[in-house]
Amino acid sequence: MPDVPVLPRPIRWSAATAAFQVEGARSADGRGRSVWDAWVDTPGKVVDGSTADPGPDSYHRWADDVTLAANLGLDRYRFSISWTRVQPDGSGPGNAAGLDYYSRLVDDLLAAGVTPFPTLYHWDLPIGLHEAGGWTVRDIVGRFTDYAEIVAERLGDRVENWYTVNEPAMTTLEGYAIGALAPGEFLLFDALPTAHHQLLAHGHAARVLREHGARAVGVANNHTHVRPLHDSPEDASAVAAYDAVHNRLFADPILTGAYPDLPGIDVELPIVDGDLDVISIPPDFYAINFYNPTTVTAPGPDNPIPFEIVPTPGVPVTGFGPEWPIVPSTLRELLVDFSQRYPNLPPVIISENGASFPEPDTSDGTIDDAERIAYLDGHIRAVGDAMAACVRVDEYTVWSLMDNFEWADGYTQRFGLAHVDFDTGDRTPKASYDWYRRLIAENRR
DSSP, X not given: OOOOOOOSSOOEEEEEOOHHHXXXXXXXXXXXXXXXXXXXXXXXXXXXXXXXXXXXXHHHHHHHHHHHHHHHTOSEEEEEOOHHHHSTTSSSSOOHHHHHHHHHHHHHHHHTTOEEEEEEESSOOBHHHHHXXXXXXXXXXXXHHHHHHHHHHHHTTTOOEEEEEEOHHHIIIIIIISOSSTTOOOOGGGGTHHHHHHHHHHHHHHHHHHHTTOSEEEEEEEOOOEEESSSSHHHHHHHHHHHIIIXXXXXXXXXXXXXXXXXXXXXXXXXXXXXXXXXXXXXXXXXXXXXOOEEEEOOXXXXXXXXXXXXXXXXXXXXXXXXXXOOTHHHHHHHHHHHHHOTXXXXXXXXXXXXXXXXXXXXXXXXXXXXXXXXXXXXXHHHHHHHHTTOOEEEEXXXXXXXXXXXXXXXXXXXXXXXXXXXXXXXXXXXXXHHHHHHHHHTTO
């Protein structure tokens, strides 16, 4: 087994999951329907026809998840709260059974010595709110604030650390712009107002959480290091355009109080006086989900989009193929770029980082996932290099603690440190689980 990286200074160590991907029990205890329930129930939307139920069945087997987290030696466990378990229709009073589930999970994590780090929203928008316009309309901000209030009232006495919204960029770009994920809209750049409403919802939810005792609140943004295919002015322009729409559109309002120029994109964002003041209230940390760089080139003459995403040449890839190239050094480049671009950058949390590779559906004891270990090793070393370059990184999070339902790819992609048999729900630690446990222990010496 390879030596583990040792970082320049101690940081916190975490692993993550998300409610829809691990809980199963889609009809249990009054849970409502989300846009992802509608997606998986539509034939052809999930590549293997799976429906996320039962999956790892964490709704009934949360104690197994707590054991996995505790045995790893995690400082924190990142999980998400299902809006539809708390408010089945996206409005009205909280659902006691759903809130009880998350309360039990929080209590058991604390008893095991693992700090709970919940995410309020990880993509499971209640279907009724989607039918009323979802993230395209401003009313969603008030609905999300009400939801945050219900959760904070129940859990805020024990939970001090929160993520508000997960990957608003992916909701906007893949959920509303090109329809690759739920809710499956195809609005192209007319989807960009959903970015503003998610960031505004984050700002209002952060205020509510702090009123209930939260000490650290932030949004978890998906970011990518953007690279040109060719060393040309045209490709440099494509890089600037994609960097603006994927990275800066979601980071600038939080860290600078203003939206960036969007070169080649003519969309007016629905900003009301005071919105940016809410969004840019200084966060306690800045969370980055990072998986891979993105290579772009100048578009063809008939393409109205000012960039074209292309495979990154000459590099290995994950189980997703050319869509997910593996270039660990680009995480260092991204972190250094952010520290230079945003002089007031707060402490950084790597809130997701991980990779899927082909693995068997069943395990006879362990899985030697050497490719995952190499991926994690390279990216954690890149974090260390960024720290050596004076970027303050306080926490690193593996995606994911266990194999789960991977959205439109169903059960065909496995990210977990622990293998899950989706027929039985049994969890079996992989070689990467033992490697990460050893890394955590070595970095505490």
